[in-house]
Amino acid sequence: MMSRKKTLLLGTIILTGTGFLTRIIGFFYRIFLSHTIGATGMGIYQLLSPVSFLCAAICIGGFQTIMSRTIAAKNAVGSKKGGFDVLFVGTGFCVCLSVLAACLIRIFSNFIAIHILGEPETARMLDILALSVPVSTIHTCIISYYYARKKTGIPSASQLLEQLIRVLSSYLVYQIMISRGIKPDAIMTVIGLLAGEAGASLFTLIAIAWECSKYNYHFHLSEAEKNFKELFTLSYPLTANRICITLLHSVEAVLIPSRLRLCGLSNNQALATYGIITGMALPMVLFPSALTSSVAVMLLPSVAEDQAAGNDENVKKTIEVTIKYCLILGIFAVGVFCAYGNAIGTLLFQNEEAGKYLQILGFISPFLYLNSTLTSILNGLGKTRLCFYQNIAGLSIRILFVLFAIPSFGVKGYLWGLLFSELVSSVLNVIFLKKSARFSFNAMQCILKPSGLLMIALGVSFFADAILGRFMAGNSILNLILVILVMGSSYLSFYLPTIRRLKA
Template sequence: MSKFVKGTIILLAAGMMTRILGFINRVVIARSIGEEGVGLYMMTYPAFILAVTIIQLGIPVAVSKRIAEAEALGEHRKIKKIFALSLFITLALSFLVTPVLYFGAPYLTEALFTDQRALYPLQTISPVLPIVAASSVIRGYFQGKQNMLPSALSQLIEQLVRIFLLLALTRLFVPYGPEYAASAAMLAIIGGEFLSCLYLAGLFKIKKAFQLRKNFFRSLKNSRAEFRELMAIALPATGSRLIGSVSWFIEPIVVTQSLALAGVSAVAATKQYGILTGLALPLLLLPSFITVALSTSLVPAISEAASLKNYYLAEYRIQQALKFCLITGAVSVVIIFTLAEPLMAILYRSTSGTIFIQIMAPLFLFQYFQGPLQATLQALDAARAAMVNSLIGAVAKTLLIFLLASRPNIGINGVALAMATGTVLVTLLHLATILKIIPLSINLRFYGKVAALSVAAGIFGHLAYPYFLGETTPLFAILLSIAAIAAAYLFLLLATKTVYLKELTGWFRNFFFRH
């Protein structure tokens, strides 16, 4: 087995483990701090992500690319300049944004949030920004050196530390109220980020660390060219992410204000939003690690075909990606939809979010297409179009949230429907943009067959679950039902010759183990 294949397997495994640990982290949060605490946590977390987007400014992506280019040309002095300049910019921005977020938190919560208790977790998370700034640049440095393991392992460390600290801190803070419990969850983030950054920094050789400290400001001199090169990549890359972060920041504000218009109290709105975004959404997003890995591999695959003007090959790879997303996404949606109530009960010890999953899951299949389609647009040099599509989707989702959630007879269910509708809209816009560049033939018969077979497998699982529940514990009944749905789905796909086993393995090999 080649080093490339070994590295790919390690990265896929690390990506899957990070996703699973991230989900476990959400489960621990939900169980430890309660639905109201989750609501406060999810209200303030988007503000933290927006601050991170601002301080990073797309620089980690730019660092990775520019260091890779300098490494290929043997320009080691330029690598030092790029690293020093990037670290200086992100740290300077973090030291500016941190006091603004901390001291501005009282005004932010009073003016925008209906629940004033959001102040405590928002102020708690503020000091982590310089740590995030440093670790993101170091990750970009290692990725530019084509060493992906430090980034993957640091994320694993971060998630493990978060879970450990959550279990330890929430026991101390929960008795004081939901706001303090949410603050404990934020402290766990700080601890995870700190130890992750410490691990990344420790990977630098001691000698290099001293050299960097000694020559840090010297490396910043005469670095205008490097600054322009970084910004040429960083600023466009920030566009789509900033739109997403601003949209996510505005979302809880619009939700709580809309629910207030519908006559929902601040405490109830906080609890409902926590159930939707802290319990239901993580479960729906759990299978997306497959499409995340697929998106990463699509960029070089389609870029190569497009650079050779081989649009037939580019179309073939896009078609493969869409089919792979449908095959894996359909069974994921069916499992989550069919077993929504028992899954919520066993994971969160609450079935409150079941209705949200049932509303969103059928439309959420489009979410599994969105990442690969966006990666395709980036590979086709249409990143600006992807950004515009994201903006349209964010605006439409926000307007729909206000229109639906402010109606007393719809309320929080309208928020779930608006989120799913926004996802569908962005995915369709991405597809329409790709069709303008590369004509694709959509095999509706194939898509229809997969949809029908997945529904049939779901009905089989729905009927099988009560039988398994009567014979064993709820946990094993769920596991056996998931296995039954997956087995029935695969059997139907192969028996009806909708796909062939060789074709399935070929897709996996082409996407994830491609030289």
């Protein structure tokens, strides 16, 4: 049997590798979209996110987290059948909700597009998006079972498959549009989304069917009522929290283009700016979070098991190591995005504004990466109410900046709001965890030392840039990649001994 630490490490490595690969594919996809449908098209597509996020909150919401925790707890006592029972009861309920949500979106697509999203072009896209809600729900519920079992192979494969199918389907639709003389627009992104979710859902259904046959599992209705009551009782507060938070996210997303118009931008300019921030700059900032997201997924069931077993020391060490390495990664990301953000945005997306926004958004990296993992730990400890409080605080700050800062300062007002909200959320997460687990925080190891090393690494990278620039003046992309590699290598070399001790 593999030890718990090795299982956690292996699962994180698999998820991280897959996460980086899918994000690399995703970036090429976004570059392709920026060249085909433009920033305005990407902005229109991003307007759909409030609808898809709200559907996910209502249909899956707290059920995914509670299913993962409950399956992990049953697995800890050797009840594989109990885990399957929880999976199928939870999935059945979530799928029923998703079918209802899909029908409502189809019926009210015109109303949602015109009166809520404020963009009539999104109506036909909503009709297609509705079809993806049930298949996405199936996919999400099934992978929660594998995460609870700390089996990351199937989720990783489905994630990669979904991304590949999405990109290939969008490209196929693009070619069909071109061949028929139709100007490519954001509709091809929604078709790609539907195809990707359908492929991933089919793959996970086949995987779970094989898993059930391996253990000779048969579902019995006699256990369904008991499991449903347990899941619903635990999940409805979390679901209510998720819906509330998602509504605030939706308000923020819908308000941004309208507030941008108040500061003098036309409708197309407002949508383009929104598309550049949410479709180009923010995904780039989130790229390194493939590592922290993988850790967060693996931490929730692990922390839940530690709490159930009374291993408070393990919980304490988990929090300390998480804070340390999230800050190290975040501070390194600040250096890369602030020093090379303009070049990255211009080279990848051929858009100078993307580079400028990337330089500003780079400062949220430490807090962004830290929040994802600390929130997962809080959920693993069952502190869902505290997660709700910090999310509400952060989103309220962002909405206030959208309402009052954007009309006065333009898009920079929104970027300042993002930075301040992530900072507040991080502070609240640390305070809440400090009350739940008596961990220690070493500012020298977590902030001062990484910042000092960042200065050294930047100096090395700028020196390399000066040398490489002479020999590779005509290949700026390769020059940039090599400089960041040199910077990363010099920064990482200081932490290799610590990483080796952690693995041991």
